[in-house]
Amino acid sequence: MRIAFCCTGTAPEPWLQGLSSALPGAEVQVWAPGAPQADFAVVWAPPQAFIDDQPGLKALFNIGAGVDALLKLRLPPGLPVVRLDDAGMSVQMAEYVCHAAIRHFREFDVYEAESAQGQWSFHKPRARADFPVGVMGLGVLGARVAQALRTFEFPVNGWSRTPKNMAGALEGVRGFAGANGFHDFLAESRILVNLLPLTADTQNILDRNALQRLQPGGYVINVARGAHLVDDDLLALLASGHLAGATLDVFRTEPLPAEHPFWGHPAITITPHTSARTLRDESIAQIARKIAAFANGQPLAQLSGVVDVSLGY
Numbered sequence: 001m002r003i004a005f006c007c008t009g010t011a012p013e014p015w016l017q018g019l020s021s022a023l024p025g026a027e028v029q030v031w032a033p034g035a036p037q038a039d040f041a042v043v044w045a046p047p048q049a050f051i052d053d054q055p056g057l058k059a060l061f062n063i064g065a066g067v068d069a070l071l072k073l074r075l076p077p078g079l080p081v082v083r084l085d086d087a088g089m090s091v092q093m094a095e096y097v098c099h100a101a102i103r104h105f106r107e108f109d110v111y112e113a114e115s116a117q118g119q120w121s122f123h124k125p126r127a128r129a130d131f132p133v134g135v136m137g138l139g140v141l142g143a144r145v146a147q148a149l150r151t152f153e154f155p156v157n158g159w160s161r162t163p164k165n166m167a168g169a170l171e172g173v174r175g176f177a178g179a180n181g182f183h184d185f186l187a188e189s190r191i192l193v194n195l196l197p198l199t200a201d202t203q204n205i206l207d208r209n210a211l212q213r214l215q216p217g218g219y220v221i222n223v224a225r226g227a228h229l230v231d232d233d234l235l236a237l238l239a240s241g242h243l244a245g246a247t248l249d250v251f252r253t254e255p256l257p258a259e260h261p262f263w264g265h266p267a268i269t270i271t272p273h274t275s276a277r278t279l280r281d282e283s284i285a286q287i288a289r290k291i292a293a294f295a296n297g298q299p300l301a302q303l304s305g306v307v308d309v310s311l312g313y
């Protein structure tokens with residue numbers, strides 16, 4: 001079996017070694033134009049030339065959860081695309097979002113600024129009930145985040161495309177679904193967490209019309225994709241005082257350009273697309289297990305993380 005590795009911005013050697021030892025007998029190589037035809041590919045944001053050069057692929061394995069960059073390419077009809085299913089990302093995302101929500105709710109950002117000035121001052125505790133958190137996207141990451149926020153006793157709302165059974169992992173989360181449920185979901189939320197995939201339906205979803213529906217003093221945590229958020233609308237609602245702040249991990253252009261007004265904004269916390277990193281060992285183990293199962297005749301549809309290309313996630 002031949003596996004082509006084509007991951008933009010990723011040092012290949014440890015992946016080649018890891019995949020080779022997890023799949024003894026497989027020939028794993030970095031793709032270069034004209035390379036022999038591979039059976040499977042492990043990819044992150046590959047060029048169109050890679051897809052065009054490898055018409056014999058049986059499946060593409062994406063080394064991230066989001067497939068928006070991959071689905072911008074012209075893929076052969078019916079070519080299965082498999083994304084990472086958690087692989088150690090959901091716990092990182094839960095840490096990141098809980099940290100950002102709690103930092104805002106408990107005013108740790110204010111205490112940090114005051115202590116830097118040598119100031120010892122108390123703030124009146126705020127009521128958790130006044131900080132309902134809305135999680136957009138209740139998939140692998142969103143569900144874990146909603147669950148983690150519940151353990152801190154925040155009121156949590158969740159919004160997904162299709163209605164969810166709120167028992168089990170989503171116990172205690174108030175569910176909203178579809179375009180019809182969106183405005184009610186926003187009106188019931190003050191802290192907004194975005195964990196949607198970037199698709200034709202969700203691009204620019206965090207615009208003025210949506211963000212102004214959040215409760216006054218709203219706070220935005222965007223950990224999905226920069227193109228979900230209309231930057232100028234966020235800035236305008238921060239300026240008007242309707243929004244109190246934002247923690248942003250993802251941006252329309254990454255790295256965030258030096259001249260972007262988000263830099264240095266007193267109400268915006270920036271991190272460099274690091275909320276949930278791809279963990280190499282977990283990801284190699286997951287991908288190798290799926291390639292082996294598929295190669296042994298298990299239908300791909302039985303494996304987790306198979307993307308519905310028509311929906312875009």
Ligand code: NDP
Pocket residue numbers: 064065066067086089136137138139140141142159160161162163178195196197198199201202223224225249250273274275276277313
């Ligand atoms: P999933 O596919 O498991 O979950 C997607 C969720 O979004 C589902 O609940 C789905 O609804 C919902 N959804 C999709 N379209 C719509 C819509 N039009 N309206 C309402 N809800 C919708 O994805 P993951 O949880 O694994 O990942 C989510 C995203 O997080 C990724 O696509 C990626 O962009 C981002 N990400 C960011 C990282 C970072 O470091 N910043 C790291 C990893 C991922 P339903 O359940 O009904 O299908």
Ligand code: OXD
Pocket residue numbers: 063064065066067276277278
């Ligand atoms: C992902 C990401 O989609 O890293 O996995 O953003």
